[in-house]
Amino acid sequence: MLWKTLTYFGDSMLLIPTAVIIALILPWKSDNRRTVLYWIVAFGLAGLFVSLSKILFLGFxxxxxHYNFTGFSGHSAMSATLWPVMLWLISGRWSSLWRGFALGVGYLIPLMVGFSRLVIHAHxxxxxxxxxLLGFTLSTAFLISQRRTALKGFSxxxxxxxxxxPLLLLGQGRVATTQQFLERFSANLAGLEKPFSRADLFRQ
Structure with a gap:
């Protein structure tokens, strides 16, 4: 149960609405007009790279x-893109000590999500x-681009x-069907009856 809960912190059903919330809050809390654009690009690139890697395998x-690789772990990549930014945003006016702690939590959550994907044999x-690596690269690049941005505090x-x-979605526990959608899309795109599987990879 613990690992299923942890892995949900990387589920699209939770992350996409949370990413939208971040995009809506940034114009209000940031003094940099480009911050929201940078965020949309960072989160969008994470989704794009994950989707492309899965389509290339599932369809083609x-x-x-050798590396047992069928595409980026979406849970790992998307959570590593989102949670450091979410904690940076919330802790914008905290003391340096507490802000550093919050950012540490933001980087720790994706690591736990990634580990949970291994425990439940999903990746x-x-x-x-x-x-x-993909997610942390994008979130860290975003945070570096915002190092001179001043944030308004949160009560x-x-x-x-x-x-x-996010808490309501976490309580519901409904998971996204993005994997099933990508499987159908990839098979249709490649003209296959069914998408490639990991077993097919090892038979090649």
């Missing part, structure tokens, strides 16, 4: 049997590691409102 069998090590009621939707 492009992967690596290989190469897929989790590359997913985390605790505002923090509660910001976290309300």
């Amino acid at each position: 069998g492009i992967g690596s049997a 290989s090590k190469s897929e989790v590691v590359t997913g985390l 605790w009621p505002q923090v509660s409102v910001v976290l309300l939707v």
Whole structure:
């Protein structure tokens, strides 16, 4: 149960609404007009790279049997893109100590998500590691681009409102069907009856 809960912190059903919340809050809390654009680009690129890697394998069998790689772990990549930014945003006016702690939590959550994907046998090590590297690269690049950005503080009621939707989604536990959609899309795109599987990779 613990690992299923942790892995949900990387599920699109939770992350996409949370990413939208971040995009809506940034113009209000940031003094940099480009911050929201940079965020949309960072999160969008994470989704694009993950989707392309999965389509290449599911539709065309492009992967690596040697590294047991069938595409980036979406849970790992998307969580590593989102949570450091989410904690940076919320902790914008905290003291340096507490802000550093919050950012540490933002980087720790994706690591736990990635580990949970291994425990429940949803991905290989190469897929989790590359997913985390992709996500952390994008979130860190975003944070570096915002190093001179001043953020307005959050009151605790505002923090509660910001976290309300993610907490409600977490409580519901409904998972996204993005993998099933990509499987159908990739098979149709390549003209296949069914998408490639990991077993097909090792048979090649």
